[in-house]
Amino acid sequence: MTFFRLDASILPATSASRALGDRVEREWTAAHPESDVVRRDLAAEPVSAEIWRAAVTGGFAAEDERSPEQREAKAFATKLADELVSADALLFDVPLYNYGPSQHFKTWFDVAYTDSRIDPQGTALQGKPATLVTTIGGNYGPGTPKEGWDHSTPWLRRVLEDVWGLDLRIVERPFTLVGVNPALDDFADLAASLKEQAEEHATRSGRELAAQRSRQSA
Numbered sequence: 001m002t003f004f005r006l007d008a009s010i011l012p013a014t015s016a017s018r019a020l021g022d023r024v025e026r027e028w029t030a031a032h033p034e035s036d037v038v039r040r041d042l043a044a045e046p047v048s049a050e051i052w053r054a055a056v057t058g059g060f061a062a063e064d065e066r067s068p069e070q071r072e073a074k075a076f077a078t079k080l081a082d083e084l085v086s087a088d089a090l091l092f093d094v095p096l097y098n099y100g101p102s103q104h105f106k107t108w109f110d111v112a113y114t115d116s117r118i119d120p121q122g123t124a125l126q127g128k129p130a131t132l133v134t135t136i137g138g139n140y141g142p143g144t145p146k147e148g149w150d151h152s153t154p155w156l157r158r159v160l161e162d163v164w165g166l167d168l169r170i171v172e173r174p175f176t177l178v179g180v181n182p183a184l185d186d187f188a189d190l191a192a193s194l195k196e197q198a199e200e201h202a203t204r205s206g207r208e209l210a211a212q213r214s215r216q217s218a
Contacts, residue, residue, distance in 0.1 A: 001035035003028050004087035008042045008094045008102040016135040016176040020202040021093035024131050024171070027206025028089065038083050042104035049107050051076055055114040073111070080108065081115035081124075089209045090130035090166065095176075096137070096152040109159060118164060126165035129212045131205045132156055134170065137177035138184070167212070169205045173198035 005025060009015035029035065055077045058070030066074070084090065094105045117124040140150040153172065161168040178184045178191035 017093040023202040024206035031210030080112040130166040139174040
């Protein structure tokens with residue numbers, strides 16, 4: 001049994017998304033202590049946009065006509081897809097940056113997406129249980145002054161849930177910059193409450209992932 005975890009935060013030592021992801025992983029490993037955990041840390045090992053270009057162009061060429069760069073990129077894309085396809089459950093820890101998705105995650109996704117098993121016609125990930133943990137420095141929810149400024153979470157939901165067909169749970173924690181940005185000091189109590197809610201949701205999501213996999217194995 002295998003659990004796949006991807007982290008996209010560029011600040012691992014203080015990452016709110018990684019802290020929530022730890023909760024999800026703990027529940028999984030508590031229920032499935034024999035399982036392997038495959039990690040993909042996009043801060044420690046970012047995926048180059050040049051790899052994406054080579055993987056895309058290599059896909060338009062016959063295998064014996066590909067350049068060494070294209071062959072290497074296609075092999076790397078296969079490796080990324082293998083990590084997803086072979087896993088029994090998936091965890092993606094992806095913070096919002098500058099109102100949009102992490103460039104590290106976007107490039108990783110674009111490269112993996114060149115593999116035919118998980119491209120627009122692929123079905124290898126259909127129904128696989130997954131959790132998306134996302135963290136937001138401010139708060140762009142309904143009724144807030146910047147409602148709708150979160151252009152990361154909707155895109156992540158689209159590609160993970162609608163394109164790849166994952167059975168997706170979403171754990172979201174806003175106001176992670178409270179205590180860091182003085183302009184947000186007035187929201188300290190609300191931020192603390194939202195943090196607690198996100199932690200509870202992460203724990204529950206981990207239990208749900210583990211229980212779902214147990215049911216599938218029964």
